[in-house]
Amino acid sequence: MGRYGQRMSRLLLLGLVAAALLAPVPTGAAEPAPARGLAFERNGDIFLARADGSRPRNLTRTPSREYAPAWSPDGERLLFVGYRDGNAELYVARADGRGVRRVTRHRGEDLTPAWSPDGRRLAFASNRRGEYELYVANADGSGVRRLTRLARPGYGSFSPAWSPDGRRIAFSSAGPTPENPELYSIRPDGGGLKRLTRTKGDVETLGDDGMPSFSPDGRTIVFTSNRTGEGEVWVMRADGSGQRRLAGLPRRDDWAPRFAPDGRTIAFESRALGAGEIWLVRKDGTGARRLLRNAVAPAWRP
Numbered sequence: 001m002g003r004y005g006q007r008m009s010r011l012l013l014l015g016l017v018a019a020a021l022l023a024p025v026p027t028g029a030a031e032p033a034p035a036r037g038l039a040f041e042r043n044g045d046i047f048l049a050r051a052d053g054s055r056p057r058n059l060t061r062t063p064s065r066e067y068a069p070a071w072s073p074d075g076e077r078l079l080f081v082g083y084r085d086g087n088a089e090l091y092v093a094r095a096d097g098r099g100v101r102r103v104t105r106h107r108g109e110d111l112t113p114a115w116s117p118d119g120r121r122l123a124f125a126s127n128r129r130g131e132y133e134l135y136v137a138n139a140d141g142s143g144v145r146r147l148t149r150l151a152r153p154g155y156g157s158f159s160p161a162w163s164p165d166g167r168r169i170a171f172s173s174a175g176p177t178p179e180n181p182e183l184y185s186i187r188p189d190g191g192g193l194k195r196l197t198r199t200k201g202d203v204e205t206l207g208d209d210g211m212p213s214f215s216p217d218g219r220t221i222v223f224t225s226n227r228t229g230e231g232e233v234w235v236m237r238a239d240g241s242g243q244r245r246l247a248g249l250p251r252r253d254d255w256a257p258r259f260a261p262d263g264r265t266i267a268f269e270s271r272a273l274g275a276g277e278i279w280l281v282r283k284d285g286t287g288a289r290r291l292l293r294n295a296v297a298p299a300w301r302p
Contacts, residue, residue, distance in 0.1 A: 039069040043294070045060045053278075058097075068080055068111065078093050081113065084102070087108070089110055090113050090122070104124075104141050104144070108126050117166045122137050125159070130151075132158060134171055146190075147188070148193075159211050161212045163238065168192075170184070170185045172211065180201035182209055196239070211224045213259055217263060220238065223236070230254075247288055255269050255270075266283060277290055
């Protein structure tokens with residue numbers, strides 16, 4: 001892909017998304033959320049569809065953008081990023097999209113949220129102290145604590161993903177390697193930092209790794225990498241070994257892979273010229289098929 005597409009890939013891998021002002025969620029009767037479903041972003045709103053992609057419905061219906069949906073472990077609450085108060089903050093709603101409540105309150109930008117497996121804590125990226133670093137907080141937004149100290153000017157840390165046992169958080173950072181985001185893991189207390197990927201990317205060579213997601217058994221991490229020239233879906237063991245390409249669509253960038261709750265399939269977003277689709281692929285890399293058009297940022301309901 002061209003240099004413009006490459007730069008866009010870098011920006012999206014770091015989670016630097018622009019959003020507009022968020023408006024209130026509509027009131028009135030709400031259809032029950034499907035027990036097995038997939039949340040996603042479409043036209044700047046959060047939608048929810050059945051696991052087979054059918055019956056998508058808008059949960060937020062605002063004139064501006066909400067994005068980065070993330071389900072609580074019990075599937076009863078949906079976390080997302082919104083701009084209702086003028087800057088990127090975290091909000092939580094019930095599974096039907098109602099009862100929206102603001103979780104974080106700061107003048108900085110809070111992005112790429114993730115729940116802990118027990119539902120008691122959140123991890124997210126924030127530039128509230130200058131550069132983007134990872135933070136953890138209680139589920140109600142209290143007790144915010146800085147987790148990483150890797151950023152340097154213009155190069156931060158993003159996209160935390162908790163391991164199913166809650167002992168590790170995988171994430172992407174370009175702090176130690178400017179122009180080349182790599183994957184790391186760290187304990188929720190900020191100790192035990194470990195680098196998981198080592199590519200040869202730089203300002204001239206693509207090698208960005210980002211958007212990690214653990215398999216339900218915690219043994220595998222699926223992630224996005226453009227080390228071959230286009231964004232593709234890769235997998236590795238949780239310790240970073242055994243890295244291999246899993247799937248990729250020709251002349252497209254494939255990002256944000258997420259394991260289904262049963263661990264058998266992976267949903268990911270695929271983009272070409274700005275248009276996004278959600279695709280599914282088996283955990284062995286076979287059977288890729290399109291699930292949803294005009295949709296990005298898949299998030300399986302547990």
